[in-house]
Amino acid sequence: MILTVTLNAALDITYRVPRLHPHTTHRVTEVAERPGGKGLNVARVLAALGHRTVATGFAGGGTGEALRALLAQETAVTDALVPVGGATRRTVAVVDAGTGDTTQLNEPGPTVSPTEWAAFLGTYRELLGEARAVALCGSLPPGVPVDVYARLTRAAHAAGVPVLLDTSGEPLRRGLAARPDLAKPNADELAALTGSTEPLRAARDARRRGAHAVAASLGADGMLAVTADGAWQATPPRRFAGNPTGAGDSAVAGLLSGLVEELPWPDRLCRAVALSAATVRAPAAGEFDATTYQELLPHVVVTDRPAVA
C-alpha cells in the first residue's frame, strides 16, 4: 500500500459566492465539505487511480468525526488516523464565481500532546512495515516538533520505504536535511526556501540541500523536475480556469503512483501535470475530473532541461 501522512488534517469547506468584496456580507450560493489537509487529498486521488492507500495523521472532535465519516463514505482510503483530544481544524476556500479566484483561510489545528505524538509514532512505524512509499504532507499542528519530517523520513528510510515530502517553511528546510527521495514544493515555497524566483536555479539549489530529486509545481507552467537522472519540464497544452485548491496534492499523487509503478520520470511528470489540471476543473478541493485527466494526458509536453548549471 501507499501511506500518506496528514498531521494537520482539515475539514475542507468550499464556499462559492457571486463576488468577493472585503468589508461586506456575502450570501454563499454553494457549500461543499470534504476530508482535507494535503495528505488526505493525495490519498483520495491515489485511491481513485486504483492504488491501495492508507491515511494516517491526527483527527479529533466533531470536525474530526465529520472528516472520518466523509472519508469512509466518499473514498476507498483506509483510515488509520490517530485520535487527538482537540478538534480537527477547518480550512475554508472562498471561490469568487465572477473571477474564479480562490481565497483560502486555514485554521491552525489542535494542539498535539506528547502522549498523542507518541501514539502517532507507534502507528506510523507499524504502517511503514506494509508501505511501498510514504507521502509526508502539509503544515504542522501546534505541539509537533518542527523537525518532525526529518524524523519521519529517517524512520521510513530505516524501514526501506521511499519518502515524498510536500511541506513549506521551516519543516521543509529541516526535512530536506534527512534526504527525502523527492520534495514537491510549489513556486512560492521554493522561492522562500532558496531566495531565488528562477525555478530551475531554485530547484537545483533545493536538491543540493538534501532531496534526491525535486519536482516543483509551477501552476500554469506545469512541473519542473531536477533529478539524478536528468531534468525535465512538463507543460499542460493550455491554461485551465477553476479552483486550484488541491491541484498540487493531485500532482503529488501522480508522482508517487509513478514512483511505485517505476515509470520513467517524463511519464510521472505527465501524469502529475494532467492530474493537476484535472483538479482545477473539479468543483471541490481534492477531487479531479476524470475525463479531463484522460483527455489531457497524451497532450502534456515534456522538454529536457539542464540538470546542473
Ligand SMILES: O=P(O)(O)OC[C@@]1(O)O[C@H](CO)[C@@H](O)[C@@H]1O
Ligand atoms: O495548511 P496546510 O496544511 O499547508 O494546507 C491545508 C490545505 O489548504 O491544503 C489543501 C490543498 O492543498 C487543502 O485541502 C487544505 O485545507
